[in-house]
Amino acid sequence: DQQVKQNSPSLSVQEGRISILNCDYTNSMFDYFLWYKKYPAEGPTFLISISSIKDKNEDGRFTVFLNKSAKHLSLHIVPSQPGDSAVYFCAASAITGTYKYIFGTGTRLKVLA
Amino acid sequence: DTGVSQDPRHKITKRGQNVTFRCDPISEHNRLYWYRQTLGQGPEFLTYFQNEAQLEKSRLLSDRFSAERPKGSFSTLEIQRTEQGDSAMYLCATTPGQGPETQYFGPGTRLLVL
Numbered sequence: 603d604q605q606v607k608q609n610s611p612s613l614s615v616q617e618g619r620i621s622i623l624n625c626d627y628t629n630s631m632f633d634y635f636l637w638y639k640k641y642p643a644e645g646p647t648f649l650i651s652i653s654s655i656k657d658k659n660e661d662g663r664f665t666v667f668l669n670k671s672a673k674h675l676s677l678h679i680v681p682s683q684p685g686d687s688a689v690y691f692c693a694a695s696a697i698t699g700t701y702k703y704i705f706g707t708g709t710r711l712k713v714l715a
Numbered sequence: 716d717t718g719v720s721q722d723p724r725h726k727i728t729k730r731g732q733n734v735t736f737r738c739d740p741i742s743e744h745n746r747l748y749w750y751r752q753t754l755g756q757g758p759e760f761l762t763y764f765q766n767e768a769q770l771e772k773s774r775l776l777s778d779r780f781s782a783e784r785p786k787g788s789f790s791t792l793e794i795q796r797t798e799q800g801d802s803a804m805y806l807c808a809t810t811p812g813q814g815p816e817t818q819y820f821g822p823g824t825r826l827l828v829l
Contacts, residue, residue: 606757636817645719645806645820646758691757693818701746701810702771703818705757 605629606694608706616714621679623709625692628673632694632704637666637677639688640708646691650677682713719821721807727827728797735793736824738807744819745812747790749782751775752804752823764790765812797828 607626615621625635633654638646652659652666652675659666665678679686689708695701720739728734740747745766750758761780762772766787776782779797784790794801804825808818 608757611755638820643823643825645721645808645822648817648819651817693757701816702760702763703748704760705750707755707757 604707605632606692606704606706608690608692608709610709611707612710612712614712614714615682617684618681621677621682621686621711621713623677623679623690623692623711625675625677625706626673627675627694629694629696629704630673631696634695635666635668635675636693636695636703637664638691638693638705639686640691641688649690679711682711684713684715687711687713719807719809719819721805721821721824723824724822725825725827727829729829730797730799732797733793733795734797734826735791736805736807736826738790738792738809738821740789740807740809741819743811744809745787746810746816747784748808748810748818749790749792750806750808752806753802758806761792794826797826799828802826802828 636651637649640646650661650664668675691708693703693705695703722737748763749761752758764784779795782792804823806823807821810816
């Protein structure tokens with residue numbers, strides 16, 4: 603039972619354009635969401651998070667949007683840079699639960715110069 | 716470096732051998748998590764500790780796996796009688812332990828069972 607889904611295994615974007623990575627979840631108890639970036643042979647690096655009391659959170663070039671009714675979140679990267687090429691994971695947790703984080707399967711982003 | 720550290724970074728072992736991995740958390744981080752990641756998958760939750768107490772274990776964690784966190788500081792993950800299916804990246808992550816928070820990951824230990 604995949605509670606957090608990233609349906610696009612890969613995405614290619616031209617440098618300078620917007621990258622949009624999507625994530626869907628099924629558990630309505632999830633109320634805290636995070637995005638991580640992962641390079642090969644390294645642990646995931648935190649990018650940005652959002653609580654369910656918000657529908658948008660920005661940090662520099664990164665913006666996360668949350669649509670609770672659709673159980674959908676997205677990560678926008680503007681402008682995309684070649685250094686953004688990595689695998690991106692979304693993760694979800696239930697505040698009232700055990701603080702366990704469930705990860706999606708990841709989307710490999712390639713930013714073309 | 717005050718981040719999460721893991722040792723060793725790589726481990727090659729023969730099937731049937733026991734292996735032990737260590738994770739040193741960020742100072743004063745009370746919660747510590749172990750994950751396993753295989754190719755093409757996201758990190759899969761294995762277990763987590765609040766200080767020295769192990770509060771949850773995944774069904775993925777067979778009885779060959781055991782984790783400890785004595786004194787609530789570093790943690791060890793031991794796999795007994797390793798199998799080829801245990802080959803994966805084992806990740807450790809920690810948080811301060813005050814509600815929903817960002818998890819900070821270590822670099823991982825890559826295990827290859829021959």
